[in-house]
Amino acid sequence: MxxxxxxxxxxxxxxxxxxxxxxxxxxxxxxxxxxxxxxxxxxxxxxxxxxxxxxxxxxxxxxxxxxxxxxxxxxxxxxxxxxxxxxxxxxxxxxxxxxxxxxxxxxNGVLLDREFCRLFDQVGIKVGISLDGDRAANDRHRRFADGRSSHAKVLAAVALLRESEFRHLYAGLLCTIDVENDPAAVLDALIELEPPRIDFLLPHATWDTPPKRPPGMGRTPYADWLIAVYDRWTAAGRPVPVRIFESVHRTLRGRTSLTESLGLDPxxxxxxxxxxxxxxxxxxxxxxxxxxxxxxxxxxxxxxxxxxxxxxxxxxSGLAGLSTDCRACPVVRSCGGGLYAHRYRGDGSGFANPSVFCGDLMKLITTIRDLAPGPAGIPEQSVPVEPVLTEAQLDELAHGYGSAPTVTALAAAQLGLTRRLLAAVAAGRAETAEAWELLTALDAKAPRALDAALAHPYVRAWAVRCLNGEPGADLGALAGTAAVAALRAGVDFELELPVHEGALRLPGLGRVLLDRAGATARVTGDAGGFTVRTAAAPLRIDWDTPNTPNTADTAEGGPWQPVRRLVLAGGWTVALEDTDPQRDSHQWPVAGRLTGAEVLDWAGPLQEAWELIRRDLPGYAPGIRAGLGTVTPLTAGPEGRDISAASRQAFGAVGIARPATAPILALLVAHEFQHVKLGAVLDFHDLYDPADDRLFHAPWRPDPRPLEGLLQGTYAHLAVTEFWATRVRAYDGLRSDAADAARLQLATWRAHTVDSVAVLAGSGSLTALGERFAAGMRATAEPWLAVPVGEQAERRAREAAAENLARWRARSGRTAPAGT
Known part of the structure; x- marks a missing residue:
């Protein structure tokens, strides 16, 4: 390849x-x-x-x-x-x-002064400082040419960055390891300076000029030094992110590294x-x-x-670019062969060697693995990587909204994550080689077509299932995604695709029903369509015939069942996804294939719901149009209950059981897309301490909720509250059952939202960005408290909240609604 x-x-x-x-x-x-x-x-x-x-x-x-x-x-x-x-x-x-x-x-910080800091504030430059620990550690190497210490000047520089005026410029500290320095003293000295992040760097060395290994320190002094730091860092509650430790945690779970010195990322x-x-x-x-x-x-x-x-x-080149020894190593996906420079040997082998720190990396990774056991797949909560959003975009989202450019940036970041997940699934597996070769060729020839194929929400859901070893994760399905990308690009290809339950599936395009239950079918494609070859006669699907994958045609019958797309007035195109088996990523059962009449039953309410969103939720509409491209029909819930869901692993999709009215459909769309947005933010930004395992009272539920559940619900209810506030304003001065119901809904949801923001803010577990989100949500929600709803609605809302709290106390055995 x-x-x-x-x-x-x-x-x-x-x-x-x-x-x-x-x-x-x-x-x-x-x-x-x-x-x-x-x-x-x-x-x-x-x-x-x-x-x-x-x-x-x-x-x-x-x-x-x-x-x-x-x-x-x-x-x-x-x-x-x-x-x-x-x-x-x-x-x-x-x-x-x-x-x-x-x-x-x-x-190195010795020249950093107030003039530089003011400049960096003006032009948006963040500052990383090199510091090797306390004075004794730092002065071992970081001196002026005349031997003078640089330590005091560096501390003065860091003190400037810790001032409130310049704190936002402080990017972190970089520390080069010397195993003769006291690891505890080094860590304590760095943590005392409150850095946003610490980078511990192995000293540069090769097989020709190996790192120092002082007598009496054993064969793996660098691992031992870092493990001592890790133990102290963990005992202190991990007060600051440490890039090397976070990278080990991530790569052990099949995720990307945060540093070029670990992992297989290109x-x-x-x-x-x-x-x-x-x-x-x-x-x-x-x-x-x-x-x-x-x-x-x-x-x-x-x-x-x-x-x-x-x-x-x-x-x-990832795994393929490593030495034979490295490729056979059990921790290669975490280690990645170490830093490329550290593999060099001048005997003609060049960089085709393990790292000169090989033994240290092996011991460090296996020790952390054994100290923090867990599933080897992709965790729900992501560790943040480099920022994907501007400060202004984060503020938009913190207030609950999100313009088209902001949601587009989220989508681009999600696409990058999907690419990395697919690479992790395909790496070194013979059964994915043919599909992977086509995908990499399309990345060069037709990147837009490839992006469109990978943007299908359930591609990521499938990749996560594969990496977690979950049921329904067939590695052969990668060929379906590759075929879709080639079909979108209109290029010739030939691939072996899996057949399950008599259907060959093309994620995001549709499925072909076959008269056999074989395991695979050979598919060839070109600009005009594709041909499926099995033991039976070849089956040709042409794009210029009815029911192509790019229309909302509702004709029944025939082997080709496309995903129907509704092009709504006002610029929103949405797919009704009823063919991809990965669509069962939502918590509720999915509906089967929609009939033509059922598609029409969706089309009218969706158009009306979209018009309501544009009119009544104008701050949310551009983001929905930019980021929500798929609605997955769910089976109806119990009578009188509206059913909807979002999946953390399926950006761009929501699941909904079609409700009785278009306004409720509009409300469900807006509500669930709030979850989609916030989940995408959490993939790249920490808003809270994931180690906080307390449960909290959520006023809308009788069961205790973890911190992320409370955050997700509060964020979603910003849209719910604004929806009802708009409707109450429309009913101003009117008395009717619908008006009274709207006033009760507003009284209920604004109280829930404001109260939950207060619980989040008082939890003590929000990061600085999380506090910013809490402040933004509060600023959006509090003005709705001034919208008059009448004493009856207020009283009924308070009574319902008190009843909910009583149920929560009975269920949790707690007497107070704070975290337990």
Whole structure:
């Protein structure tokens, strides 16, 4: 299989090539590579402008939702405020609309002052500080050339970032491990500085220049040191995220790593030097002189050309790019062979070796695995990765809303997650090789068609089931997704697809009913349709015949059963998904194949519901139109009960049993899409402490709820409350059963929502972003308290809430509604 280069999403921009410290473990000046001697001291305006242009060009070509740029050196602060301002302005101006810039600077901190901090506040640069622990640990390596300590100046820099004015700029601390330093003292010193994150970095070394292993420390001193830190960190309640530990936790569960030194994720980073030369990762400077060089520069070459450099491709080849020993290792999916540079041996084998820290990584990973056992699949709660939303977009969502660009950014992040999940499913499995080869070819030839296929909500649900080893997770189904992508692209293909219960399924397009119960069928496709070959006569499905997968045709009969799509006035297209077996991801039973009459029964109410949403919930409508493309019909619930659901693993879909009225359908759509949005946020951002296992009172339920359940319900009820507030305003001055019912609903749901926000805010378990969400929800909900509903509605709502609380107390055995 030919590997398609992964687009670069991370860029290290060298703005200065000299340093004001003389750290003896520095890979730039103290290891094998000497290219720094011939570099310009700082990047010129011409280099900065062309670098920004190339990054913007690359982001536009690959439709990247975000890029991450680190201003680096040497010591980047030596470039001065004017040059750093210029770099930030050029980068932001060059990116296409909709692409977010995550801009950071990595510095030793000794020059950081208030002027720099004010500049970084103005241009949006976050600051990471290198610090190796307490003074004794830091001074072991990080000194000035004359031997003076840098520790006091670094602490002063961190103190600036901890001030309320600049706290939002504080990105974290980077600590290079020295096993002769006291691990407990190092961790305590770093935690005392309240960093948003800590990175512990193994010292750069190769098989030719191995890391120091002091006498008496055993064969795995780096593992032992990190395990001591891990134990102390865990005992302290994990007060701050530690990237290496989080990455081990994630990769043990089949998820992506947060660092290039662990896991099998393809490398997506390129370095731009002060003279405009394009290089591989800086860590390669420790291997041999010239190791990072590519021979490319920003003036003569595009970033796509650099991505095809053999060294870049090697670092994107996952399991296939590792040594034989690594591929056979039981922890390879967590370790990933370690940092690429650490595998180097100058005996002709190059990088085709295990890491020089192999034994340490094995011991660290297996120890953490044994200390924190759990399922090997994908956890419901995600550990955050790099931000996918801007501050403004997070504020939109915190208030309950979400514009089309914001929801589109969420969808793009979910698509990236789906891609990584599929890669994890397919990695190293012979039964998926044929489908994976077609998918990677389409990624290069027809990426939009591939994205459309992978955006089908239940592709991710299937991948998660596979990784968790759940029932209904047939690896052969990957071929169905590959076939859909090829059919959308209109390219020729041939694949073996599974047949289950007499049906061959094309996720998001439909299914073919066959007259046999065989295990597989051979499918060939082209621009006009596809042919299914089994032991029976070949079956041809042409797109130019009725009931194609791109129409809402309701004709009955025939072997091809497409997913029907309703194109509603007002710009919303929604699929009624009744063919994909993975649609059973919702908590309620799904309906079977809809008849033509049943499709029409959905079409009218959905159109009316959409018109109501646009009129009565204008803050929610753009996000729904941008992000909700699938409604899965559910079986009807008990008489008088409306049934709906959302699945954390199926972004873009909701399940609904068609209610009696269009207004209730509008309410269910808005309610469930709130869950969809918040679930997508939680995939990438921590809003609360996942270690908090207390149960809380939710005023709308008799059973105690975990913190996330309370958060999800409160967030969904923002839309519910606004729906009823709008209807109460429409009934202003009118008396009728419908008006009285609306007033009771508003009185009930606004009280529930405001009370639950208060419980969340007082839980003590929200992160800073979670507190921001609580404040946003409160700001949205509190004005509805002023909408008059009358004393009768208020009284009935209070009585119902008191009855609910009594049931909750009886069920939980608690006397207070706070967390237990």
């Amino acid at each position: 030919t590997l398609t280069p992964v687009p670069f999403r991370q860029f290290v921009l060298k703005v200065h090539s000299r340093c004001d410290l003389a750290c003896d473990h520095c890979y730039v000046y103290e290891h094998a590579d000497t290219s720094w001697r011939g570099r310009p001291r700082h990047a010129s305006d011409e280099v900065l402008a062309k670098a920004a242009e190339r990054i913007g060009e690359h982001a536009r070509a690959h439709r990247l939702p975000a890029v991450h740029v680190v201003l680096h050196g040497g010591e980047p602060l030596l470039a001065g405020p004017a040059r750093l301002r210029r770099a930030a302005e050029l980068l932001r101006a060059a990116l296409p609309v909709g692409c977010t810039l995550d801009l950071r600077i990595h510095t 490398a997506d980073l390129v370095v731009i030097e002060t003279d405009g030369e394009l290089e591989q990762a800086d860590s390669l400077k420790t291997a041999y002189d010239g190791a990072p060089a590519t021979g490319f520069d920003i003036f003569a070459h595009s970033l796509d050309e650099v991505a095809r450099h053999p060294g870049m491709m090697e670092r994107q």
